[in-house]
Amino acid sequence: MFWSKIWLFIVAAAAAIAVTVALLLPRPAERARALEERDRLVVACDVVNILLRDAARVQVEVAGVFARTPAIVTAVEQAGAADAITEERAKAARQVAGDTISAVAGAKPDFAVLIDRRGRVVTRAGIDEDAFGDTMAGRFLVDDALAGLLRDDLWYVGGRLYRVAASPVVHRDAPAAYVGAVVIGSAISKQLAEDVVRPLGGKISFFAEGRSVVSSTAEVIDHDLLTAYEPLATSRGDLEGDCKARPPITAHAGNLEYTALVARLPGEARAADAFFGVYLERPRSLGLMGTLDAVRKDDMSFAHFPWVPVGIGFLVALAIGLALMIIEADRPVRRLQADAVALATTGAERLPEERHGGRYGSIARSVNIRVDKLAREVRAARRNLDQLLGPGGEDGNLGALDLDAPARLPEAPPKPPPPAEFKFASTAPPTLDLSGPPRAARPTPAPAPASSAGRSAPRGPVMIPPIAMPTPPPRAPEPVAPPPPAALDDDILSMSSSSGSQDGSDEDPYFRSVFNEFVAMKKHCGEPTAGLTYARFADKLRRNRDDLMAKPGCIDVRFSVYVKDGKAALKATPVKDA
Amino acid sequence: MQPRTLVTLALLAVAVPPATVAQAGPVEGKLVPPPQGFPRPPARSRGFLEPIENPHLPVRAPDPWPSMAIVLEGGAAVPPAVPATQVTWDLLGDSFARPLIAVRIGSELKIRNLGRGTPMLTAVGEPALIAKKPINPTGEIVLNVGTEPRVIEIVDETTPHLRGRVLVTAASQLALPDASGKFVFADVPSGAWTLRVFYATGWLDRVDDKLTVEARRLTINPALPPGLTVKAP
Numbered sequence: 001m002f003w004s005k006i007w008l009f010i011v012a013a014a015a016a017i018a019v020t021v022a023l024l025l026p027r028p029a030e031r032a033r034a035l036e037e038r039d040r041l042v043v044a045c046d047v048v049n050i051l052l053r054d055a056a057r058v059q060v061e062v063a064g065v066f067a068r069t070p071a072i073v074t075a076v077e078q079a080g081a082a083d084a085i086t087e088e089r090a091k092a093a094r095q096v097a098g099d100t101i102s103a104v105a106g107a108k109p110d111f112a113v114l115i116d117r118r119g120r121v122v123t124r125a126g127i128d129e130d131a132f133g134d135t136m137a138g139r140f141l142v143d144d145a146l147a148g149l150l151r152d153d154l155w156y157v158g159g160r161l162y163r164v165a166a167s168p169v170v171h172r173d174a175p176a177a178y179v180g181a182v183v184i185g186s187a188i189s190k191q192l193a194e195d196v197v198r199p200l201g202g203k204i205s206f207f208a209e210g211r212s213v214v215s216s217t218a219e220v221i222d223h224d225l226l227t228a229y230e231p232l233a234t235s236r237g238d239l240e241g242d243c244k245a246r247p248p249i250t251a252h253a254g255n256l257e258y259t260a261l262v263a264r265l266p267g268e269a270r271a272a273d274a275f276f277g278v279y280l281e282r283p284r285s286l287g288l289m290g291t292l293d294a295v296r297k298d299d300m301s302f303a304h305f306p307w308v309p310v311g312i313g314f315l316v317a318l319a320i321g322l323a324l325m326i327i328e329a330d331r332p333v334r335r336l337q338a339d340a341v342a343l344a345t346t347g348a349e350r351l352p353e354e355r356h357g358g359r360y361g362s363i364a365r366s367v368n369i370r371v372d373k374l375a376r377e378v379r380a381a382r383r384n385l386d387q388l389l390g391p392g393g394e395d396g397n398l399g400a401l402d403l404d405a406p407a408r409l410p411e412a413p414p415k416p417p418p419p420a421e422f423k424f425a426s427t428a429p430p431t432l433d434l435s436g437p438p439r440a441a442r443p444t445p446a447p448a449p450a451s452s453a454g455r456s457a458p459r460g461p462v463m464i465p466p467i468a469m470p471t472p473p474p475r476a477p478e479p480v481a482p483p484p485p486a487a488l489d490d491d492i493l494s495m496s497s498s499s500g501s502q503d504g505s506d507e508d509p510y511f512r513s514v515f516n517e518f519v520a521m522k523k524h525c526g527e528p529t530a531g532l533t534y535a536r537f538a539d540k541l542r543r544n545r546d547d548l549m550a551k552p553g554c555i556d557v558r559f560s561v562y563v564k565d566g567k568a569a570l571k572a573t574p575v576k577d578a
Numbered sequence: 579m580q581p582r583t584l585v586t587l588a589l590l591a592v593a594v595p596p597a598t599v600a601q602a603g604p605v606e607g608k609l610v611p612p613p614q615g616f617p618r619p620p621a622r623s624r625g626f627l628e629p630i631e632n633p634h635l636p637v638r639a640p641d642p643w644p645s646m647a648i649v650l651e652g653g654a655a656v657p658p659a660v661p662a663t664q665v666t667w668d669l670l671g672d673s674f675a676r677p678l679i680a681v682r683i684g685s686e687l688k689i690r691n692l693g694r695g696t697p698m699l700t701a702v703g704e705p706a707l708i709a710k711k712p713i714n715p716t717g718e719i720v721l722n723v724g725t726e727p728r729v730i731e732i733v734d735e736t737t738p739h740l741r742g743r744v745l746v747t748a749a750s751q752l753a754l755p756d757a758s759g760k761f762v763f764a765d766v767p768s769g770a771w772t773l774r775v776f777y778a779t780g781w782l783d784r785v786d787d788k789l790t791v792e793a794r795r796l797t798i799n800p801a802l803p804p805g806l807t808v809k810a811p
Binding site: 049052053056057060119121128131134135136137138139140141142143144147148149150151152153154165167168170172176177178266267268270271 | 618621622623624625626627628629630631632634635636637638639640670671672673674692693694737738739740
């Protein structure tokens with residue numbers, strides 16, 4: 001899986017780099033856009049100032065035209081000579097002023113005020129027309145006009161901002177003299193605000209005394225703009241530098257974002273903290289998601305997007321990944337799976353470890369270790385069983401073969417059976433009496449004389465002298481049958497006929513006679529004989545005989561039935577070769 | 579002699595003990611503008627454009643006389659316990675009738691609103707001097723200037739242009755020049771006096787005129803300094 005992991009790392013790294021690039025790429029564009037926005041805003045702010053300045057210039061010219069109108073000069077001069085301004089005089093002057101306003105081409109002023117040389121209002125036209133005789137001298141614009149200057153100003157009156165302009169009224173006929181002044185004005189309206197920002201594509205709001213006076217749009221961003229104005233309020237810098245003095249701010253109106261600049265307004269309105277804010281709606285295409293939103297259909301066309309290289313790259317990466325997966329994972333697993341199936345179904349004894357490498361080889365080795373362990377346990381169980389049927393004890397016999405006794409397996413690991421010590425009961429071969437019928441089981445004989453020479457028959461359990469049976473011809477050692485189960489009694493009583501002949505076709509007469517004698521002994525001892533079959537009994541005798549005859553020097557085996565602990569028992573005695 | 583002066587003298591003749599009337603005399607004169615003329619004050623406001631001078635007549639400096647007051651200080655005998663007087667100061671609209679008014683210490687100042695607006699006047703540095711409430715058209719307020727000689731600046735909190743000054747002085751002889759600069763002290767007790775001229779925000783930086791008043795008319799024409807510079811406070 002090594003190369004697969006390496007490939008996975010490469011693909012993951014490439015994906016991470018791609019995501020990083022995708023996230024980073026919009027940022028330079030965002031910065032460029034922010035700079036462009038700032039420049040646009042500064043330009044918009046300067047343009048607003050230029051437009052307002054142009055409008056002021058036009059207004060000053062109109063005021064000059066007013067002041068040069070002969071009817072107005074006369075009205076103002078006559079009013080200045082009177083002690084008081086009468087209503088008739090005011091009305092007549094108002095008519096003149098109204099006619100003059102109507103005659104203005106282009107943007108007409110909203111109002112006009114005629115002022116005499118003492119600074120008294122002769123008349124008003126267009127606003128508060130019933131008011132006259134009060135003194136407007138004292139206002140900076142009026143004082144400058146009465147002194148002979150033409151100029152503009154910005155007034156904040158009654159909650160509204162007014163662009164005003166004034167001109168001295170001069171009696172030009174000799175002797176020339178200042179006779180008064182004319183003031184004209186226009187309110188800063190929504191229409192003016194919209195006209196100012198229309199070519200800029202932005203929005204504008206005018207403020208005074210901490211509140212919005214007029215705005216070109218319904219969006220409310222007053223709080224942000226008022227906050228941005230606070231540092232400007234105490235600034236001593238030139239008003240014309242306000243547009244470049246500070247960076248734009250971000251303002252919010254609902255879920256919309258704006259970039260805004262604020263600049264102070266000149267004139268008397270400065271005392272009311274008059275300023276304007278110009279702002280542009282921030283485009284939504286900033287940031288990764290915004291950039292994605294801005295993608296158009298033709299951006300995804302074949303002419304603008306390298307679909308073919310991207311597709312080929314994707315397929316190549318996919319093919320490499322699949323190939324590595326097949327080579328490093330699929331095939332080794334399939335191979336191991338096939339060998340495991342073969343182990344389970346065929347006669348294979350273990351998995352071929354050399355065919356599997358890496359972790360799969362480790363799996364195969366672990367399986368083999370377990371298989372080997374099971375085989376050893378089976379062999380050990382077989383040896384234990386053999387040990388139970390193994391060579392006799394101290395009297396030269398192989399020991400009693402107690403077919404009915406429960407099996408006793410040695411606890412120690414199975415060891416090869418010790419060499420048998422043959423001790424024969426008689427040096428002479430037993431005689432085989434073929435004249436009579438097989439003798440029945442005899443009662444327990446009296447103990448044999450102890451002084452029998454040459455006889456090494458052991459004293460011990462009561463035993464019946466060996467039956468004089470014709471010596472069966474020497475048999476070729478039969479092939480060793482598979483080791484019997486550990487419990488002998490269980491084996492004889494429950495053994496199937498598979499290990500032996502149940503139909504009696506190959507019945508051994510000697511075995512049959514031993515069997516009959518054993519059955520008779522059991523009956524004599526009062527033991528049950530149900531389940532005791534000849535086939536199993538013979539098979540047992542046969543295997544035991546084969547094992548003993550496999551030892552060197554043993555040419556035959558004699559079986560004898562005796563009583564042990566009140567039960568019928570069977571002993572096997574090897575016949576040594578002379 | 580103008581009728582007004584005659585009436586004043588008659589009143590003084592009744593009010594003042596015979597010994598004082600015999601030692602009093604009028605002092606009159608005319609303020610002499612500086613040779614360079616009156617300076618144009620700095621612009622108080624500016625719009626989008628620079629001011630344009632009209633092509634027909636030269637731009638004139640504002641008339642300084644309404645912003646001046648002449649005071650005679652000293653004198654051999656100052657009338658004891660000068661009675662408190664009430665001086666009326668009219669507010670005509672966007673300005674006072676005179677931007678400067680002179681009153682004696684202990685006097686009352688009555689401000690009448692003859693304009694259309696409703697200014698809210700306050701004394702700069704002395705917020706308790708004037709009740710903080712707007713003055714309706716045709717309304718008036720009265721305030722006591724106190725006993726400390728000083729200059730009180732009164733402004734309108736709602737407009738930047740409406741402001742005036744009150745010269746509170748202990749001097750007993752006060753005069754305001756007319757539109758041509760002429761002034762008259764109707765009845766000045768005999769003695770040595772010092773003539774001082776106050777302009778706008780302070781005393782003019784000039785050598786005060788010393789004069790000795792006797793029981794006859796005295797004419798003096800104080801010269802005003804160039805640029806109408808005022809002394810530092």
